[in-house]
Amino acid sequence: MTAAGEILLGIFRQAWTLIAGLLVLVAILGGLAQVFKITGGVLLSSNIWVSQAVSGMLGVILIALIAFLSVPAIAHAALVSSATGCGPIAEIGQLAGMLIGGIGSLRMLKGTFLAVVSTSISGSGGVSNALIEIAETIFGMLLITVAAPVAAAFFGAC
């Protein structure tokens, strides 16, 4: 079971690297698109366009940077705090905790990726959706860390 878990975690790690790489690509291209908007705004003498594009470009980079710094910290904190049960189900609990942590981290990164894509095209709902997804993931992970010991105690494993 541990070997199967390791294989899955390896795939999750590779997916994490892929999403992080794509996030960088999208952020850079989104920044360039905002530069287009700035240039158009300058040519058409549109102050609103210029200000929107400048804030959009900085926003894209900031969201990506904050995501890169905060998502691993959040995932690490949630994983460290996970009590994985006791007795014979300790191993299963540990494995489940790792897998849930991996899926949760991927989900948070995916939410951030969508936020960056949305901001790149001047969308407004992406960031709030990403925040909701991150909050859902954290709550889910915390809930599971509570549920595993309770279930273990209920079934008399501890």
Add this chain to the structure above:
Amino acid sequence: MGIFQVVYDNIANIARDAWGFMVGLLIIVAMLGGLYYALQGGAGMAFGGSKMAAYAIIGIVGLVVVVLIAFLMLPELGTLLQNNTPKAPF
């Protein structure tokens, strides 16, 4: 990146092409904008419109500054992001 390497390489190639296309387009737009401002400034000078000429000079300088800032700043920001790409926390 393991099994996703092929996917990433393909998308990165497309993104690289898109980057080159957009940079080229940006240069063309900036050059056309510069030409427009040059015409405006020329007309202003020909007809004694000092305000027109001043706006044109400011516009052309602003355009160059914007494009230069973008070309210098964006690659730096991209490098910053790439350097801060985190490893998987699990």
